[in-house]
Amino acid sequence: MDNKYYDFPFYKWEKEKANDPFLRQPFGDSWIEYTWGEVGVMARKMATAISSYNLPPKSNIGLISKNCREWIIADLAVMMAGHISVPFFPTLQSFELEKLIDLGEVKLLFAGKLENWDEQSKGVKNIPVISFPHYENHSVINNSDKWEDLLKNNEPQKEDYYPQLDDIWTIVFTSGTTGNPKGVVLDYRTIFLTKIIVESDVNPLGMDRNGNNSFFSYLPLNHIFERVVLEFQCMRYGGTMSFVESLESFPKNLADVQPTTFAGVPRIYNKFKEKILEKMPQKRLNFLLSVPIISSLIKKKVRKSLGWSNANAIVSGAAFLPQELIEWYGKLGINILNGYGMTENCCVCSYLDTSTGEGKGSVGKPWDQVEIKIGENGEILNKSPYLLKEYYKNPDYTNEVLVDGWFNTGDKGHLDGNGYLHITGRVKDIFKTSKGKYIEPHLIEEKFEKSNLFQQLCIVGLGLAQPILLAVPNEQALTDKEKTEESLKKILLDFNSTADGYKKVKKIILLSEDWTSENGLTTPTLKIKRAKIDEAFSSRYQNWYNASEEVLWE
Secondary structure, eight states, X not given: OOOOBOOOTHHHHHHHTTTSEEEEEEETTEEEEEEHHHHHHHHHHHHHHHHTTOOOTTOEEEEEOSSOHHHHHHHHHHHHTTOEEEEEOTTOOHHHHHHHHHHTTEEEEEEOSOSOHHHHGGGOOSSOEEEOOOOTTSOOOOSSEEHHHHHHHOOOOOSOOOOBTTSEEEEEEOOOSSSSXXXXXXXXXXXXXXXXHHTSSSOTTOOOTTSOOEEEEOSOTTSHHHIIIIIHHHHHHOOEEEEOOOTTTHHHHHHHHOOSEEEEOHHHHHHXXXXXXXXXXXXXXXXXXXXXXXXXXXXXXXXXXXXXXXXXXXXXXXXXXXXXXXXXHHTTTXXXXXXXXXXXXXXXXXXXXXXXXXXXXXXXXXXXXXXXXXXXXXXXXXXXXXXXXXXXXXHHHHHHHEETTEEEEXXXXXEOTTSOEEEEEEGGGOEEOTTSOEEOHHXXXXXXXXXXXXXXXXXXXXXXXXXXXXXXXXXHHHHOHHHHHHHHHHHHHHHXXXXXXXXXXXXXXXXXXXXXXXXXXXXXXXXXXXXXXXXXXHHHHHHHHHOSOSEEEO
């Protein structure tokens, strides 16, 4: 590549749009805005402050906080000071944080908008902490260097620091659906090259290259999806980034912003669907959409109510988006671009443009410069310039998954005759029944996701003669339990009538508690941890299996 330096596009907007809003933080009914110029000054002051700690060159600097304006400024400052960011999920417990700080060789930690710092701080030992300004209803961070004091006592760094493309940009510890988190090492080349995707004919994020973009940041910023799709695209192409104040204020904040690009995970799109159907049952919605004049009004009303009236692109990532959900939104005139990627390939692998109607049930075709092939065991292998350098301090695992330039994704799948990639599950998710038959749970779950009665579901059955379905019912299912049972019995009968004998689902168990990252049953981006589901419920599998009812309520 001709340019051996990361071009750091923030510097361009800092000058050209100095007086335009960049970061927008909500406080009740008000929004406080920082301009590009103001953020530049604060980031440069913080870079000077970081340098005052006399850390070794290219040190690893941690960052733990919910999304907020200071998160972005701190991340900028780390880069400007020539160091490496190591961001953490804000919900980590103290023993997890302590382990990752040690594994990541973190020398300094930014801590901010957190709810449980009193407990988390027990895992922070022998390193300095810089605390963000206090947010109402969040923890006070004591025994720290205060953000406000550092801004007041330091002059802005004058030089524009330009890292080389081979320099390490960040170390991202994956949340991990199985096993322990691993530190994915990404260099500046990976994030630099994502512009090739955005500037392709597809323009998947609907970017305006003149800076007229609006982003809404709510997914954890330490996750690669949010950083690549929002933070770095906003820095590269300009615009504003607005944050959410709290879970309760999410709908209001989103409605206020009406972003030009919206990114979500499948669980979010499921939740939006449930809310729409609570106000307008499916039968009525179908009728209204069948009337041409009314149909266009309904579609506009739904888009605005969801905060998408200005959206040039609506994107899903971080987990598999079911075809049923794609088609449901398609009937509302909403085409969700379904992306497939992971931390290890900087979120860039394949995409499905759902507006074409082609490639149904797939995650699309590879991006330019991305190669995909299927290994002997059905595992998806990926080669591209977006791949990780290594797993931090873990050469054995690096050599295990990076072989001859090919990354072993851990996902199982196949390429169809038209070049579309289909994911059939995780290599390690496959389990064997007591009959000795292997079950690929994802393929069965797809069939049950069409029911509109579940928030979450998981096919299990290790050691059972037949698989069973564990599910968390949604509000619609809870409204009339008797009707729900009848519907599920019919769905079960329909599935089992055409399924291979060993795949027939014996029972449906409706659980009383949501699966969340707090109770350890999902990752922070809401991907189900199957091993944890087994750990939590396997002692009850046999009793559920032997019950006389086909549908059981916990």
